[in-house]
Amino acid sequence: MEALELKKILAAYDTKLDEKLSLNVTSFKSINLNKSEKRTQSILKYRIIEIVVFSLLALFMGNYIANNWNQTHLAISGIIVGVFNLIALAGSIGQVTLLKQIDFAKPIVDIRKKIELVNSHGLLFLKLMFLSTPIWWSFVVVASDYFFNIDLYANMDVDFVLKYLMINSLLIIPLVWFLNKLTYKNLHIKWVKKTTGLFLGVNTMKALEFLNDIEKFEN
Helix, strand or coil: CCCHHHHHHHHHHHHHHHHHHHHHHHHHCCCCCCHHHHHHHHHHHHHHHHHHHHHHHHHHHHHHHHCCCCHHHHHHHHHHHHHHHHHHHHHHHHHHHHHHHHCCCCCCCCCCCCCHHHHCCHHHHHHHHHHHHHHHHHHHHHHHHHHHHHHHHHCCCCHHHHHHHHHHHHCCHHHHHHHHHHCCCCCCCHHHHHHHHHCHHHHHHHHHHHHHHHHHHHC
């Protein structure tokens, strides 16, 4: 009985090893290291530009909040927009850090995994888009006040505003659950794959699918 169990264990190990070797071969064939290194440097430049843009927006929002601190609704709207901007900034900084960690002397799979993590950056912005749904009005309030000098809140009915805020606050818990499910680890769930496929590009979806395969092999 022990010999039979040992054979099963060895067979399972051989199968997993073959899968990993196959993955290495496939990765090696599909990636040209020289081109990938140049493309990585190009992406790095774009991410640095993102950091500069989001940093400038952060300074702008900080100034906007300070100038409107005595007007609660404008200050709160500015803080909400500012928080989303900081999340995007943190995401771009994380991307630059990841790009800096890519070592083309390491195994192909390790390189490919980091590259696909970079390529999956679009998923962050998709999540931010969904997350902003209940509080989209904050962006409108700030934009209308800054560009057109129009205070939308002053023209709104107080009861309507309170009801709107209450209804949207109820969406927070299901929205957090929804966003937590939107990850490459859950691509086996049909609605997750359809949702990400609907809003994300082909390259981003390929990156998520590859990361999902890597996760399976590593486990």
